Amino acid sequence: MGNKVKTGVLLVNLGTPTAPTAKAVKTFLGQFLHDHRVVDLPRMLWCPVLHGVILPFRSPKVAKLYQSIWWEEGSPLMVVSRRQQAGLSAALQEAGINMPVALGMSYGEPSIGTAWQELKDAGVDRVIILPMYPQYSVSTTASVFDSWARLMKQERCLPAFRFIRDYHDHRGYIQALAESVRDHWEAEGRTDLLLLSYHGIPKRFEDQGDPYGHQCHRTSELVAAELGLERHEWRTTFQSRFGREPWLQPYTDETMKALPGEGTKSVSVICPAFSADCLETLEEIAEQNKEIFMEAGGEAYHYIPALNDNPAHIRMMMDLVCRELV
Numbered sequence: 196m197g198n199k200v201k202t203g204v205l206l207v208n209l210g211t212p213t214a215p216t217a218k219a220v221k222t223f224l225g226q227f228l229h230d231h232r233v234v235d236l237p238r239m240l241w242c243p244v245l246h247g248v249i250l251p252f253r254s255p256k257v258a259k260l261y262q263s264i265w266w267e268e269g270s271p272l273m274v275v276s277r278r279q280q281a282g283l284s285a286a287l288q289e290a291g292i293n294m295p296v297a298l299g300m301s302y303g304e305p306s307i308g309t310a311w312q313e314l315k316d317a318g319v320d321r322v323i324i325l326p327m328y329p330q331y332s333v334s335t336t337a338s339v340f341d342s343w344a345r346l347m348k349q350e351r352c353l354p355a356f357r358f359i360r361d362y363h364d365h366r367g368y369i370q371a372l373a374e375s376v377r378d379h380w381e382a383e384g385r386t387d388l389l390l391l392s393y394h395g396i397p398k399r400f401e402d403q404g405d406p407y408g409h410q411c412h413r414t415s416e417l418v419a420a421e422l423g424l425e426r427h428e429w430r431t432t433f434q435s436r437f438g439r440e441p442w443l444q445p446y447t448d449e450t451m452k453a454l455p456g457e458g459t460k461s462v463s464v465i466c467p468a469f470s471a472d473c474l475e476t477l478e479e480i481a482e483q484n485k486e487i488f489m490e491a492g493g494e495a496y497h498y499i500p501a502l503n504d505n506p507a508h509i510r511m512m513m514d515l516v517c518r519e520l521v
């Protein structure tokens with residue numbers, strides 16, 4: 196009987212519909228928007244709005260948006276996440292480290308439970324949990340932890356585990372983002388402004404102690420410093436507002452509308468909070484916001500893709516994981 200500890204990696208991202216249809220989007224949004232970490236309103240108030248208005252009316256509209264960005268192999272977020280899983284697994288193997296890598300999603304399949312079962316079947320009794328959110332937020336990272344804790348409640352013999360809380364200022368992450376911008380500017384030409392657009396959260400969450408906004412600003416400062424940009428050459432904004440209460444500001448769409456009038460005619464946009472391209476980058480940023488900017492008098496608009504499975508991103512993931520081996 197060997198009692199050697201075997202370590203495995205649990206990569207986690209948000210999840211995505213299984214198909215670009217109203218039915219699949221409704222199932223996905225239903226699970227996502229029932230999470231108390233995402234919407235913290237009392238259920239007596241929220242459930243009638245969710246079931247009576249949001250799910251029936253938003254699902255068909257959002258399904259059309261998913262149709263516009265869907266890839267042959269599936270939803271971009273899922274396709275890219277699988278590539279990241281394969282890339283990290285190959286990089287570990289090449290380094291002579293025998294460590295299974297499983298992929299779990301907060302909402303939908305493969306669930307975090309499915310991924311944990313895979314790791315258990317591989318004999319893992321020590322887990323490194325890597326939520327693919329560079330900036331910590333209660334709505335994303337803490338929700339991953341909740342799912343993990345719920346799973347652990349069912350185990351008699353708990354595995355050892357490490358939880359990577361955030362990596363918003365990790366050197367490899369900052370360098371990978373800066374390299375992406377530099378490569379893009381070399382290929383497409385430099386623009387007046389680099390706009391770093393982050394998924395927003397309700398302002399109330401920040402007031403209650405969520406460090407997400409501060410971490411986003413820190414990431415921007417570090418990327419700008421790495422690129423040697425002057426203060427007027429970059430800006431931070433927040434996108435993907437949901438619901439009526441104020442979210443973190445300035446908003447990306449309002450900024451896009453104002454920029455050409457302020458003399459900024461060309462802009463490059465990067466979305467550092469998204470480790471994988473998804474609806475919110477490929478549709479909202481690469482399409483919707485481009486239209487807003489160009490209609491307001493902009494002349495050139497470039498979306499710089501997420502880090503996805505870039506070799507520099509996989510190297511950074513490898514470093515994050517290997518730091519937890521000591």
Ligand SMILES: C=CC1=C(C)c2cc3[nH]c(cc4nc(cc5[nH]c(cc1n2)c(C)c5CCC(=O)O)C(CCC(=O)O)=C4C)c(C)c3C=C
Pocket residue numbers: 209210211212224232233234253257270272328332334335394395396397435437468469472473474475
């Ligand atoms: C990158 C980090 C993310 C944070 C922080 C976040 C907070 C947050 N999101 C919503 C509501 C929605 N988000 C939706 C899509 C979506 N969100 C993230 C990431 C973060 N969300 C990703 C990667 C995606 C894309 C998924 C995909 O399938 O491509 C959606 C669904 C689309 C829509 O209906 O518009 C909603 C809704 C809230 C309320 C919130 C913080 C409280």
Ligand SMILES: [Fe+2]
Pocket residue numbers: 229242245246
């Ligand atoms: Fe409900």
Ligand SMILES: [Fe+2]
Pocket residue numbers: 394435
């Ligand atoms: Fe979101």
